[in-house]
Amino acid sequence: xxxIVCVKQVPETAEAELKIDASGKKIEKTGLxxxxxxxDDYALEEAVRIKEKFGGxxxxxxxxxxxxxxxxxxxxxxxxxxxIRLTDPKFEGSxxxxxxxxxxxxxxxxxxxxxxxxxxxxxxxxxxxxPVLAELLGVPHAAMVKKIELGEGKAVVNRELxxxxxxRLEVKLPALFAVQTGINEPRYVSIMGIRKAMQxxxxxMRLSDTGLNESEVGESGSWLKIEKLYVPPVEKQAEFLQxxxxxxxxxxxxILKSRGLI
Amino acid sequence: MDFELTAEQKMIVxxxxxxxxxxxxxxxxxxxxxxxxxxxxxxxxxxxxxxGILIPEGYGGGGMGMFEMLLxxxxxxxxxxxxxxxxxxxxxxxxxxxxxxxxxxxxQKEKYLPKxxxxxxxxxxxxxxxxxxxxxxxxxxxxxxxxxxxxNGQKIFISGxxxxxxxxxxxxxxxxxxxxxKTLGLTLFIVDLPNPAIEIIPIEKHGIHYSKTFEFYINxxxxxxxxxLGEVDKGWYLLLDTLNPxxxxxxxxxxxxxxxxxxxxxxxxxxxxxFDAPIGAHQAIQFPLAEAKSKIEAARLLNYKAAxxxxxxxxxxxxxxxxxxxxxxxxxxxxxxxxQAFGGYGYAVEYDVERWWREINLIRLAPxxxxxxxxxxxxHVLGLPKSY
Ligand SMILES: Cc1cc2nc3c(=O)[nH]c(=O)nc-3n(C[C@H](O)[C@H](O)[C@H](O)COP(=O)(O)OP(=O)(O)OC[C@H]3O[C@@H](n4cnc5c(N)ncnc54)[C@H](O)[C@@H]3O)c2cc1C
Numbered sequence: 001x002x003x004i005v006c007v008k009q010v011p012e013t014a015e016a017e018l019k020i021d022a023s024g025k026k027i028e029k030t031g032l033x034x035x036x037x038x039x040d041d042y043a044l045e046e047a048v049r050i051k052e053k054f055g056g057x058x059x060x061x062x063x064x065x066x067x068x069x070x071x072x073x074x075x076x077x078x079x080x081x082x083x084i085r086l087t088d089p090k091f092e093g094s095x096x097x098x099x100x101x102x103x104x105x106x107x108x109x110x111x112x113x114x115x116x117x118x119x120x121x122x123x124x125x126x127x128x129x130x131p132v133l134a135e136l137l138g139v140p141h142a143a144m145v146k147k148i149e150l151g152e153g154k155a156v157v158n159r160e161l162x163x164x165x166x167x168r169l170e171v172k173l174p175a176l177f178a179v180q181t182g183i184n185e186p187r188y189v190s191i192m193g194i195r196k197a198m199q200x201x202x203x204x205m206r207l208s209d210t211g212l213n214e215s216e217v218g219e220s221g222s223w224l225k226i227e228k229l230y231v232p233p234v235e236k237q238a239e240f241l242q243x244x245x246x247x248x249x250x251x252x253x254x255i256l257k258s259r260g261l262i
Numbered sequence: 263m264d265f266e267l268t269a270e271q272k273m274i275v276x277x278x279x280x281x282x283x284x285x286x287x288x289x290x291x292x293x294x295x296x297x298x299x300x301x302x303x304x305x306x307x308x309x310x311x312x313x314g315i316l317i318p319e320g321y322g323g324g325g326m327g328m329f330e331m332l333l334x335x336x337x338x339x340x341x342x343x344x345x346x347x348x349x350x351x352x353x354x355x356x357x358x359x360x361x362x363x364x365x366x367x368x369x370q371k372e373k374y375l376p377k378x379x380x381x382x383x384x385x386x387x388x389x390x391x392x393x394x395x396x397x398x399x400x401x402x403x404x405x406x407x408x409x410x411x412x413x414n415g416q417k418i419f420i421s422g423x424x425x426x427x428x429x430x431x432x433x434x435x436x437x438x439x440x441x442x443x444k445t446l447g448l449t450l451f452i453v454d455l456p457n458p459a460i461e462i463i464p465i466e467k468h469g470i471h472y473s474k475t476f477e478f479y480i481n482x483x484x485x486x487x488x489x490x491l492g493e494v495d496k497g498w499y500l501l502l503d504t505l506n507p508x509x510x511x512x513x514x515x516x517x518x519x520x521x522x523x524x525x526x527x528x529x530x531x532x533x534x535x536x537f538d539a540p541i542g543a544h545q546a547i548q549f550p551l552a553e554a555k556s557k558i559e560a561a562r563l564l565n566y567k568a569a570x571x572x573x574x575x576x577x578x579x580x581x582x583x584x585x586x587x588x589x590x591x592x593x594x595x596x597x598x599x600x601x602q603a604f605g606g607y608g609y610a611v612e613y614d615v616e617r618w619w620r621e622i623n624l625i626r627l628a629p630x631x632x633x634x635x636x637x638x639x640x641x642h643v644l645g646l647p648k649s650y
Contacts, residue, residue, distance in 0.1 A: 192311050
């Protein structure tokens with residue numbers, strides 16, 4: 001089983017104080033800590049488990065700046081065999097569509113049985129790179145995947161739906177699955193893995209290696225343009241309930257019921 | 263001078279931080295309260311290969327140095343594990359791993375190192391009730407009897423002896439009065455545990471309740487001469503290769519505990535308001551923490567230097583002891599003032615700082631007492647007359 005995992009390095013934003021930069025379209029990067037996108041972490045783990053069970057290779061691939069190497073090294077330390085970084089100043093400003101085109105240009109030349117991506121990225125949350133890439137490659141895809149069982153030429157996957165539902169699908173291979181967090185429990189990078197990772201090469205590819213031209217990537221190759229990034233103004237949402245404790249409790253139950261929460 | 267960590271070292275720090283996030287203060291509060299060994303924490307460290315950091319690659323380890331070990335320990339401690347982030351690695355990887363890597367013969371290395379790298383627990387039986395700090399005065403004797411030795415004696419404060427599958431046991435093979443020099447006549451043995459000739463009794467202690475420390479009685483323990491670690495009668499000199507990295511480990515723990523306590527105190531002092539401004543705005547809260555932080559950072563650098571020397575096989579005793587003195591003072595100051603910043607909550611178990619206080623209190627007493635580290639510096643670094 002040859003598995004390709006698409007990974008992205010993103011800022012850790014859960015506890016950081018985010019600031020918008022002067023362009024008004026990006027966040028200020030200084031002071032932020034970057035790491036592998038959480039969803040991709042699960043995708044990588046799933047790929048390594050598949051390799052451990054069925055043999056084959058795992059290739060991690062990213063479109064990103066030079067410092068994405070730390071994310072790729074982490075993938076190599078966790079068990080990926082190869083890593084490819086697609087870096088070019090012309091790639092900057094790519095939306096999900098342009099990013100998928102860049103990934104496609106390289107992946108279409110590689111052998112694969114399965115492509116795994118995260119269901120979304122923690123920074124832009126667009127959640128479409130995987131599906132667009134699958135379309136470009138002409139392979140089936142499933143998103144929000146919570147479980148993968150591999151069979152002969154096909155896979156059975158569980159997808160997470162709204163309202164606590166799950167859907168079970170049979171999918172022909174090769175295919176692309178965009179995985180949801182919780183599909184497995186990612187392992188820690190190990191000391192031996194770190195040692196091995198340092199001996200593996202990260203292949204760097206530029207625009208000229210992709211067969212794409214300038215107009216197909218970056219902002220000019222994108223369908224979406226960011227107009228403005230901003231912190232939404234805080235709205236008054238607090239409502240003070242009056243009355244005796246019993247009355248307040250009754251009102252709370254009514255509100256929760258009206259919102260479908262209980 | 264290059265202070266930039268290598269990609270490899272950065273990954274060690276990141277992994278350590280990740281493990282520490284999964285085993286944060288709440289976990290340790292519980293383990294400490296229940297006097298319970300942290301099985302899942304230890305399993306995680308083993309899965310991540312941390313006990314093998316110092317073990318050569320040929321024996322299934324990472325083949326890295328003490329510097330990498332310190333980075334791992336410091337991060338585990340400071341990112342939430344407290345002393346436990348250093349303690350268990352010290353018992354297994356320093357007492358077992360470093361001792362055998364440095365002085366074991368081929369058979370011993372093959373027998374123990376791959377297992378230690380995979381989580382075999384170890385302990386060090388050095389301290390004795392009647393010798394204390396005066397190690398050369400130990401009474402545990404190993405008498406030669408054909409191809410074996412018969413060992414008798416008593417040790418005290420032997421940590422982890424209940425779980426350890428092996429111990430480095432420090433004995434006298436030549437009595438002090440018959441040895442050409444006081445420093446000659448000590449011999450180290452590797453002994454598999456548990457052993458019917460060794461009885462252990464737990465000592466109730468002030469903190470670190472997730473690990474037990476024991477009185478350790480040895481009655482007619484027969485061991486083969488194959489169990490001698492290094493050369494007979496030269497044990498004192500060999501022991502330094504274990505005791506110096508042990509010291510560095512505890513300096514890393516002191517710095518880590520200080521950093522952890524400061525971080526928590528800063529978070530608290532930003533939020534807590536009793537008069538107009540948050541308490542962190544008061545110099546009386548802020549300055550002692552700032553001072554402790556500065557001293558910790560200085561101690562860390564000195565400790566790194568000690569490790570750097572050790573990793574190059576150079577003399578590192580002066581740096582290891584000076585780093586220990588600096589780290590204990592800085593770390594203790596940090597935890598003290600962190601507790602002060604918490605006010606009454608500093609005394610409540612729920613706020614963790616009282617546990618770190620109990621933990622850091624050990625480091626001025628062991629592995630070497632604060633006074634004895636100072637005595638070493640006075641005598642061997644400053645060249646003053648021996649003070650005792
Ligand atoms: C929790 C815990 C775990 C431990 N784990 C281990 C272990 O795993 N293995 C092991 O072998 N040991 C272990 N120890 C033992 C520890 O290393 C010793 O307790 C320590 O070395 C001090 O020895 P002592 O307690 O006998 O103190 P003593 O030697 O009796 O000293 C008492 C006091 O007198 C001071 N003093 C003594 N002589 C002088 C002098 N010449 N000049 C100035 N001051 C002096 C000391 O500094 C100290 O303050 C542990 C101890 C503790 C508390």
